[in-house]
Amino acid sequence: MDEVSGHDFGSRVELALAATNHLFNARNSPRYVAQVLQGVTAVATKLERTTQPFTGVGPSEMKARVGAVDLDRPLPDTAAALEELEEVYLRDAVYFHDAKYAAHLNCPVVIPALVGEAILSAVNSSMDTWDQSAGATMIERRLIDWTAERLALGREADGIFTSGGSQSNFQALLIARNHAVAGLRLDSANAGLRLPSLLEKLRIFTSEDSHFSIRKSASMLGMGFDAVVPVRCARDHRMDPSALAGAMAEAHDAGLVPMAVVATAGTTDFGAVDPLAELAALARAYGAWFHVDAAYGGGLMVSNRYRHLLEGTKLADSVTVDFHKTFFQPVSSSALLLRDGAMLRHVTYYADYLNPESAALAAIPNQVDKSIQTTRRFDALKLWLTLRIMGADAIGALFDEAIDLARRVGALLVAAADFELAAEPQLSTLVFRYRPFLADGTRLSPDAADALNPAIRAAVFASGQAVVAGTKVAGRHYLKFTLLNAEATLEDINGIIGLLRRTGESLLENDPAFSNSGISKAGNSRAGNTAAEASA
Helix, strand or coil: CCCCCHHHHHHHHHHHHHHHHHCCCCCCHHHHHHHHHHHHHHHHHHHHHCCCCCCCCCHHHHHHHHHCCCCCCCCCCHHHHHHHHHHHCHHHCCCCCCCCEECCCCCCCCHHHHHHHHHHHHHCCCCCCHHHHCHHHHHHHHHHHHHHHHCCCCCCCEEEEECCHHHHHHHHHHHHHHHHHHHHCCCHHHCCCCHHHHHCCEEEEEECCCCCHHHHHHHHCCCCHHHEEEECECCCCCECHHHHHHHHHHHHHCCCEEEEEEEEECCCCCCCECCHHHHHHHHHHCCCEEEEEECCHHHHHHCCCCHHHHHHHHHCCEEEEEHHHHCCCCCCCEEEEECCHHHHHHHCCCCCCCCCHHHHHCCCCCHHHHCCCCCCCCCHHHHHHHHHHCCHHHHHHHHHHHHHHHHHHHHHHHHCCCEEECCCCCCCEEEEEECCEECCCCECCHHHHHHHHHHHHHHHHHHCCCEEEEEEECCEEEEEEECCCCCCCHHHHHHHHHHHHHHHHHHHHHCCCCCCCCECHHHHHHHHHHHHHHHC
């Protein structure tokens, strides 16, 4: 063992003693209040002074700025660290609260949830076992019951909070897979077969517009991407029940096993809610698990006007809900609900050092028995305080406003001669593209529009004045609005439309990459006047 000089030992002791001043405890509670208040003030001040959702900074500049920080040399105090944070994060963050942010399923967050975030991170409960969480366990369980009640899943329902929709979908399909495998093992012909052999025949059916996490989950579950059968959608982008019936019959006739049907209540691009009751009936006919991915549309359960769209969830075996989307919670906050809570046994594993089986027999409520995570944050507290301070109806009113705004913006885009709307809005998303008339009176060609619209999106993002998303429909490039800000107005979104139009005009007229002639003056004027009339 190396000898340690008295001087070195003294320095280490002094450093350790100084470090204890940063521990959160009763002695340091005044320091905690002061430093957290500094951080909260820095964020609040930044929001007050921010006039657009983004600065337009590029990756190379940010990489250089962050890379220049020497992490081995601490700063003298919190104020200095926050000043540095302004340069490496706060100044160039993308601010979802801004009305000109209309890109992804990122919501502005409600203040009661931020209060919950501050409390849960300080107390730092870990939700795996009762002896680490106590009251937090009961709050989470009560919220699971409340959510199951809202979804009409029945008295035997149960569930667990997760980190997000992808994890909730994964756990649902893991349970569905294990349930299907347990059924296959009852057949004597499968005696002695290991899991990989049993997985070869299992198939998952979901719409062609469903979330990518379904295919990713199939891969992680050892089934492969090709175990997912994409089902055709109707013109409204909802899964076509007749197409599902045909796909399941074909698979069954080929000796394959329909493991699960995954419906979507709120697709990422179109906000489409699949015909849940019809799909549930088909799943039942083949003995398949019926999962509803309501990560986006889950907020409909507290809607005052559109709650009926989720009526079919009562027929689901499992449902995914993301509270950090349409419940206006900070990330992360999601949940998986099951109609038969006993099915959670398919993910239960007992460890003697953490959650021994004897604890389950003694009815000790260890949440890790239901979860694929071990250490897990008390994210349920954010929703709890939101419900206790605001109430469910107030949350629903926020989502209703976003849905109503999307319908008004849809009418605006339909009326604009230089834009094309891909489909009528169903929740709060709109897929559209800029395709103006040219000087010769013809429309910009589809191929040219495919090149132009991603360029418009990139240019607008680089300007920082607005943030919109992009997607593909039938192989063609489109732009997308995702509206979740109840304070955004039709005027705000019309301002983004005007910015997109001006950016497109500039690219057509000035960028050598676009060889078409400029748009016609008449066409531009007609589009602008029509949009103005629609917004009046």
